[in-house]
Amino acid sequence: MPDAPPPVVALHDAVVFAGGFPLLSGVDLDLGAGTLSVVTGANGAGKTSLLRLLGGLVALSGGTGTVAGVDLGSGDLRQLRRRVGWLGHEGSFYDDLSVRENLTFAARALGRPTGEIAPAVARVGLEHRIDTSAKQLSAGQRRRLGLAWLLLRRAELWLLDEPYASLDDEGRTFFDALLGDVVAGGATVVVSAHDPLRSAALAPRTLTLAGGRIVGDVS
Amino acid sequence: MPDAPPPVVALHDAVVFAGGFPLLSGVDLDLGAGTLSVVTGANGAGKTSLLRLLGGLVALSGGTGTVAGVDLGSGDLRQLRRRVGWLGHEGSFYDDLSVRENLTFAARALGRPTGEIAPAVARVGLEHRIDTSAKQLSAGQRRRLGLAWLLLRRAELWLLDEPYASLDDEGRTFFDALLGDVVAGGATVVVSAHDPLRSAALAPRTLTLAGGRIVGDVS
Amino acid sequence: MIRTALLVAGKDLRIELRSRVLLWQVVPFGVMALLLCGLALGPAHAGNSPAGPGLFYLVTLLVTLLMINRSQAVERTSGTRSSVATLGLDPAGVFLGKALALAVELWVTGLVLLAGAVLVLHTALHGALVALPSIAVTLGALAAAGTLYGALTAGGDGSATLLPVLALPAFAPLLIAGERSFSAALHGGALWEWWVIAAVALVAYLAVGILLYGVLEES
Amino acid sequence: MIRTALLVAGKDLRIELRSRVLLWQVVPFGVMALLLCGLALGPAHAGNSPAGPGLFYLVTLLVTLLMINRSQAVERTSGTRSSVATLGLDPAGVFLGKALALAVELWVTGLVLLAGAVLVLHTALHGALVALPSIAVTLGALAAAGTLYGALTAGGDGSATLLPVLALPAFAPLLIAGERSFSAALHGGALWEWWVIAAVALVAYLAVGILLYGVLEES
Amino acid sequence: MTKQLFPRLLGPVTLVLLALTAWLGLWVTPRDAVQGNLVRLVYVHPAVAWVALYVSFGTATIASVLYLWKRTRSIVMDRVAHCAMEVSVVFIVLTLITGSIWGRPTWGVWWAWDARLTSTAILGVLALGYLALRRANDDQALRARRSAVFAILAAINVPIIHFSVDWWKTLHQGATVFTANRTLLIHGLMAWTLLVSFLGFTLLFFWLLRARYRLEVSRERALSVSLDEALTLRRREGAF
Ligand code: HEM
Ligand SMILES: Nc1ncnc2c1ncn2[C@@H]1O[C@H](COP(=O)(O)OP(=O)(O)OP(=O)(O)O)[C@@H](O)[C@H]1O
């Protein structure tokens, strides 16, 4: 009887308030597993806010929503966060710990073998910075560390907020390849970006936000 | 007798160390007044470090340098900083103050009429956020606030670290127009970026950094 | 839960080792405060003074407040929060781990302060040794309570100032119990009563923390 | 210099008004600490107790440490430093402005604490009023010294913990002088000597700050 | 020639003077009628205290002032201040220890809340604070400036320690060796022994300072070699 698998993301008229200001003003959205979506829109349109909602990092103020099987209104947001890979505007690690130590912490916390760390670091091109403490990294290197952290995650739902910013050319190419792998592996990816994605092969669905709502949806 | 005006930036074998690590490993650079230069290079190449050196925000560890007539080795860096307009990776304001209050502070500190604030805010497109406190702005809005702050500065030397990051399309177009105006007004501009500039009309000089040195110079 | 606790405690202690804040700053602060308190009491009062235990715990309280701030600050540098939140660590484990790390730091500092009290305040060495288990338990309870209150106040504006307001009333009974049992160890008297109070407080705070820490963590 | 000072002081006080840290956190903390101290003294000692002035200044000291941290933290949120550094403000003016703002905050808090002392510790109202000018001068000196030491420790690792270590010995004489002159106001005695010490300290710290603040600021 | 002679003689002369102090102090000078053999600590404690307060802390302060003054600003001054402050910690601790050893039999306690004792201990914490402040800043120039300012602020404590015995009537000995008008109160052999001890410990300070300074210089030289290596490594980063 069940014809389609349930969507990973299902929002209905989702509203999020912060300090009396509506960050999201009624979003309807369905995303299936293994899809890639790009969220665009002017500055202040609500892209970051949408990603934070999907990651269980802010609470829903109105409407309904389910993400990865967790009800945003009444469910356990911690459950949701466990299944989400998050890459924010700014790097997000313990500044006093080195690249290796940060990743070891993440691997242990997730119950992954620490043997996966070295390959992940090599993949993002930080081998020669592996013992540098996070606060000494350059902007792009921090972003790469964030990607390595994500590689360890193997999350079901990837939420990437302007991942291209401050990555160099080589980094962007690598990133596109990574996205391809991830989507092929069955994970759902939502990316916010101001430029279209590099690689034409990815063919994402593009959602345009404006004023906290979705005003365009092209696949 | 003096044929050419003295260069605004003159670095000779400039070396900058931080915690035993060479951020810059010997940079030779001459920039004339009224020129536009773009600094590119891989992540960690030293772009941000070069801009910080030019802005008098880090000290020279080796070699010699003069920026805007101030000797980097023995001169008064505070003098230099007064003449520099800086836009960093992250927005840089008092988080608890509103857009208007931040700009009023800057205008007063620089001895500019506060009447210039409203036009600057309108120009960067933040009119409807003018009484929002800086910490509530979105990433792109923060960047725009930084631009408004720069507009008030009227600096001789503009140092912009990845200004495109997190600006939307409209913002980038506006930014390119701004750059054109500034250079035409006789100021020197150094921009770090991973993408080439949008507007072909600007025709900048492109410096490529790698390993803390300049390895490419195309005008 | 235990695995998470050990992981978190290890991470906190490693950051502590890396930054050496405890060694170079907290411990000298404690010694200084002890000296000043001694001076304030004046020569008449010194010499195995009955105020010894009180001063010891007063200084310990100040040190604890400093360390709680530090323990929470580590978790919220720039973007650490979002990333670590998406690791979905078991909050009970996080609580236990942070409390354990804080307790270890307090025990180390406590030993130094105790040595200082013996040397400087002429607290009887034998009495101090007898008091050792009760001090260990009291400091443990302080660490548990401190972690709880630290989480309660963390993240908001000026949390460094909010913490003492909320925590002081909770710490006061602990300090009184500790002081009484220390005095009893020095001058003879019912040792057990106060010992038991501190132990009960320790267990109670641990239980509350394990149950409720998840609620305190920001959404 | 004066213009810069007023600008900076205005900015600091405005941030303070905006965030309400003083009103909601520092003042309650002070009152709470006063209550606990009164409690610790026990009912026997209360009632125009000779300890009143000492307690008042002890609490003031704690409050001052909190406020200095806050005053410095405001200057170094994310990128504030680079931007404000490039305003090239006169360091003497910045010092005076920050000291003035801190002094105003301390005066407000001092008044509340004084009222608390009269109500809770039964300090004689008339004596408290007589002591008012000496308290104002002492708090002013504390603000000047605090701003100086705040800049000395700002920005480094764990500056919040380094501050008390370095500043306590400098504050101690001020507190003692304040306490003596307060006591003298209550119980009669030579008022002027201590008054003069505080005034000399105020002038000395102001002079040192005006001369050397620029040296302390980060490059 | 003479330029090399002085530093080379520093070590041997120090040793000779200290040995002389020990010999005079332990065997030649008489026991005291009241204090017995304890009086022999007078050849150690005041000299060590003198070095701690005036010679070493003073050196650190003067070097700091010279660093802050633009015309004499150089990394040498910063290094001298740093090294002198480290040696100062050693001498302050020695002052506290010898004082405590002396205090136990004379006052019956190891420690008392006497103004001089406390302020000496605070000076020790301040010296440690100076070292902590240095650790907290990475940037060489900023570190030098900040620690120089702090050293000067901390030096205010030295006159306080000196006059504390007059300002607060205290347990600790007042000025016994030298009175205010610089006349020697003790006579004969004791005075000579005292003089030798002062000289000996003063030279010991300079010896230690010199050793520490050379260690610092060689450490920095090693660092600059490693910096050169880092530089070539960094340049190679861009090569491919
Ligand atoms: C921990 C305990 C003590 C400390 C921290 C201490 C500290 C000092 C200091 C800092 C000085 C140098 C003052 C100056 O030159 O301005 C000094 C001098 C001196 N101390 Fe102590 N002291 C201690 C115990 C004692 C005791 C127990 C005695 C003898 C009973 C003693 C006898 C002296 C004498 C005779 C001088 C030379 C005084 C002069 O000529 O000015 N000290 N001490
Ligand atoms: N204190 C330090 N110790 C060691 N390495 C450091 C330190 N500070 C910076 N670095 C390194 O210096 C290099 C230069 O950094 P910089 O920020 O100038 O690079 P960038 O060109 O701006 O890179 P991005 O494109 O990522 O912004 C980086 O490789 C960084 O890891």
Ligand SMILES: Nc1ncnc2c1ncn2[C@@H]1O[C@H](COP(=O)(O)OP(=O)(O)OP(=O)(O)O)[C@@H](O)[C@H]1O
């Ligand atoms: N607490 C708040 N009070 C008022 N307005 C707020 C608050 N928090 C956020 N905003 C506003 O909400 C809007 C949405 O912000 P969001 O960060 O989601 O935008 P964005 O699409 O990610 O923009 P950008 O492209 O600049 O990153 C912004 O206009 C911002 O000013």
Ligand SMILES: [Mg+2]
């Ligand atoms: Mg955004």
Ligand SMILES: [Mg+2]
């Ligand atoms: Mg950069």
